[in-house]
Amino acid sequence: MSDNASVTITRQSGYQFLVDFGEALPHLLADEPAPLGQGAGPAPDHMLLAAVANCLSASLLFALQKFKQDPGALTATATPEMGRNENKRLRIQRIHVQLELGKTAAELEHLDRVLAQFEEFCTVSMSVRQGIAIDLQVRDGAGAVLKG
Structure with a gap:
C-alpha cells in the first residue's frame, strides 16, 4: 500500500x-x-469486503511467490455477518473470508510456512481486525481445508 x-x-x-x-x-x-x-x-460495505478479500488474496500470493510458488487461479469470497450494536444500529460484526487456491496442497511447496505467515502481510485485514472479527478459511483446488 x-x-x-x-x-x-x-x-x-x-x-x-x-x-x-x-x-x-x-x-x-x-x-x-x-x-x-x-x-x-x-455500497460502502461491499467496498470494505472487497478491500479485505483483495488484501488477503494479494498477501497469500506474495507469500507463495516468496517460495517461487504459483497458486494458479485464486478466488476470494468475503461475506459479512450483520447485527445490531447496543444502540440498535446495524453493524458488520464479523467478516467471513474464504480463499481458494487453483492448485492442490500437494502441488505447492512450503505451504505450511506460507499459511503461517501470509495474514501478517495484509495491511487492510490486520487493521480491520482491530474492530471487526475476521474468520478466514483457505482451501486448495480440490476443496480441502488448509486453514481455518
Whole structure:
C-alpha cells in the first residue's frame, strides 16, 4: 500500500458518490441499494469486503511467490455477518473470508510456512481486525481445508 494513498468522494445525487482514487486510476460510482439509493454501484460495505478479500488474496500470493510458488487461479469470497450494536444500529460484526487456491496442497511447496505467515502481510485485514472479527478459511483446488 502506498504511504500517501488517499481517495476523494463527491456526492453526485441521492446516495451516489463518485470515488476518485487519483489521476492514475478510474473513478468508481458508489451507491446504496434501494430503498435509500438506486444500487448503481457498490455500497460502502461491499467496498470494505472487497478491500479485505483483495488484501488477503494479494498477501497469500506474495507469500507463495516468496517460495517461487504459483497458486494458479485464486478466488476470494468475503461475506459479512450483520447485527445490531447496543444502540440498535446495524453493524458488520464479523467478516467471513474464504480463499481458494487453483492448485492442490500437494502441488505447492512450503505451504505450511506460507499459511503461517501470509495474514501478517495484509495491511487492510490486520487493521480491520482491530474492530471487526475476521474468520478466514483457505482451501486448495480440490476443496480441502488448509486453514481455518
